[in-house]
Amino acid sequence: MSTINFTIDGKACKAKPGQTIVEAAKDNGIYIPTLCHFEGLKPAGTCRICTVKVGGRNMAACTTPVTEGMVVENKTADLEDYRKAIIEMLFVEGNHMCPTCEKSGNCELQALGYRYMMMAPRFPFLFPRRTLDASLPKIVIERNRCVQCLRCVRGITTADGKRIFGVVNRGGHVEITVDKDLAASMTDEMAQKAMDLCPVGAILKKEVGFAIPIGKRKFDSKPIGSEIEKA
């Protein structure tokens, strides 16, 4: 069987074998919000923003393959509130000062905040003490903004497959760090790729800033997800 039939919120959809719910939804013009997901990288399922309901159970749409006859709930009031809550958790868990951030307007977390009309987070700010690493030749790691999506860990490796980025500690203390020797050998292209992979302003390429002015950035005029949604 080459086409899988399934539904999202009652709408009949088709998927290719092996596609995840997120991928198939996109092909069918349906937006399921994502943050840690990045096309071409192995899904990690860290952010849980893509949580959908299948057969009464909540699951991450970015890691779950579509199966024949699957009934997916996506835009229910409960799920939309969970998603908003997760965005809010991320805002209180880190230190996000959007007006001073080079990524403002290109940031997926900020864009999700707008899309979900977050005014003030329902949770109190945790104001964690986090560090910034400016010692590397090509990039700055600004951990105050990191959402631990692991895109950099998954996506940036040396030519012989070694990971440049990694995670240390556990629980609320997890932190992105690098193998300094491997990071020192990063090329300009790799630094740019790392910055582009990072959904927020936690990895910044050194020496260039605000190359695209505020107002002309990715999410400045259109909300995140609108490129996927069909009318």
Add this chain to the structure above:
Amino acid sequence: MASLDAVVKQVVSKYGNDRTRLMDIITDVQTELGCVSDEAVAQIAKILDLSKVDVEGVITFYHFFTKTPRGKYTVYLNNSAVANMKGRAAIAKAFEDAVGCSFGRTTSDGLIGLYDTSCIGMNDQEPAAIINGVVFTNLTQEKVKEIVTGMKAGKDVKDLVKEYGDGANQSDLIRAMVKNNIMRKGPVLFAPYEQGSAIKAALSKKPEDVIEEIKIANLRGRGGAGFPTGMKWEFCRKAEGAKHYVICNADEGEPGTFKDRVILTELPHMLFEGMAIAGYAVGAQEGIIYLRAEYLYLKKYLEKVLEDLRAKNILGKNIAGKGFDFDIRIQMGAGAYVCGEESALIESAEGKRGEPRNRPPFPVQKGYLGYPTTVNNVETLCCAVRIMLEGGEWFAKMGTAQSKGTKLLSVSGDCQNPGIYEVEFGTTVNTLLEMVGGRTAKAVQVGGPSGTCISKKDFGRRICFDDLATGGSIIIIGPDRDLFEIVHNFMDFFVEESCGWCVPCRAGNVILKQKLEKIMSGKASTKDVQELEDWCKIVKATSRCGLGQTSPNPIYTTIQNFREMYEAKVKKDTDYVSTFDLLAAVEESCKAAGRIPKVEEH
């Protein structure tokens, strides 16, 4: 002392320069050098051709691994809720006074380090601590003084153990002061049996028929989730793979469980025979037992039992002359509750951070090293032995509709006879309280922190998968206890043990704990309780693995069953109370300026 480079090189080559043995490599390097410094990290990474962050990521994930020295003697004092009930605070103070440093630190001469640790599986004999792998139970202030004097005199920790427990705890290879506290023996685990007879019975059948017998017994996993074992073995057997694996989950991390400790001490041959039966059923020749680091004191003994079983041809090649090969190795953990989750356990056994995997694929499809793997709890595997001997029908006669056989319970807290009890599934909480001498209880925590906290009105409920499910932990909470303190302790535990992978568990549990603290401090309104309950639901619904899906339970189930306790704490006449404490905020500056703040005017 040999140079760092030489030590690392020797250790890594001992494990065949195999990256998947990183847990053992780090353990051994740390044993030799006292810690795994940046230099050692770089050296390990170099030899294994890994990135340094890969190695560092593993070290920093586990509680018992350290990059900086934690003392020639390292004291890990249990901080579980039951330890607190049994007087941990006074013991901690006695350690601090005698050692001369506070918890979380090492003395400046590098001799003694004092550290907290999550439940060490000794809830029936708290307060308890682990010092350099040796367990000290029922600690008193006098005992602490003696221990510290011994450490200061440079004695071997083993020599500081003055009394031994019962049974195999006294054997030469254990020599531990741990007591078994077997309070009630049942027909499945504690009836006598002849070693080797069960694997022989299994080998006389086809593997499919072994699985069929387990299905007739309707055996369900004893680790907590209650998945049907027969079905798990069948999935594993049918999954394609060049080899298959059996892993015994001996991580026993849920605070308040210690029943696997007793099985490992008194019935290890039964457990290993059960693993061989599972191996035959699923088509595996290799088994691994993942043993929590806290049970290191049993390792030598378990290795000897394995040797004996090989000598008796219950393990090894051509078992019982039936052409079946099966052997077992021990994999030590290093202190992480989440590694009890089966896919995190597999990651850890592969030498990685103990982070759960995304499913599918399930371990039965792609488990250890990508091969189909069945992960089973210690007790489940022992049940399989009895089922081979007595038959599935015999087993299924005991218990309730959905829960057959018996369950080994670890009972601790406010009762006369803490210890382990093998009871038939379906036993009510009341009956159990009667049995253990805990009739005065005002609450019972069934299934550990991740389970349910019930009040008196529910003491008629039954312990079984159809009603109150438990992996074995039963904590009895007496009438004079502050339940808030216990709930708070459990939340501390989850905050500490979250792997940090997913947002709702990593950030959500911290947020829940803070909100709980707001209520406990009396600075909350009814609305705060409502929000707390709602937020629990969000964390439960969106977390990736069982840890986050159950971590709000201490709060969630007490709001449901002890709502009056929350209501008594909140201010009813307002719907908003600020957490900002003006007096506290200006205290320091007022002191410096010599002023007395007039708060009433603000």
